[in-house]
Amino acid sequence: MCRSIKTLRPPVLPEEATDEEIAAAALQYVRKVSGFRAPAAHNREVFEQAVAEVTEATRKLLAGIEVRGAAARKA
Numbered sequence: 001m002c003r004s005i006k007t008l009r010p011p012v013l014p015e016e017a018t019d020e021e022i023a024a025a026a027l028q029y030v031r032k033v034s035g036f037r038a039p040a041a042h043n044r045e046v047f048e049q050a051v052a053e054v055t056e057a058t059r060k061l062l063a064g065i066e067v068r069g070a071a072a073r074k075a
Helices: 019-034 041-064 070-074
Strands: none
Touching: 019 041
């Protein structure tokens, strides 16, 4: 696992992850999987599309995760 990607859900983060944090995690994931820190010009479009899709999938995942006991901690 890429150590640069941090956990984005409570209780690790006390509040919801920001759009910037989600996009940064997606970028790190795509970099790790592709093996490229920055894509060549001929791969840029597919690289950026992958980052966008992983970002959206991450938003959906975080929105759907239920952290048991989270309500009790907030009270």
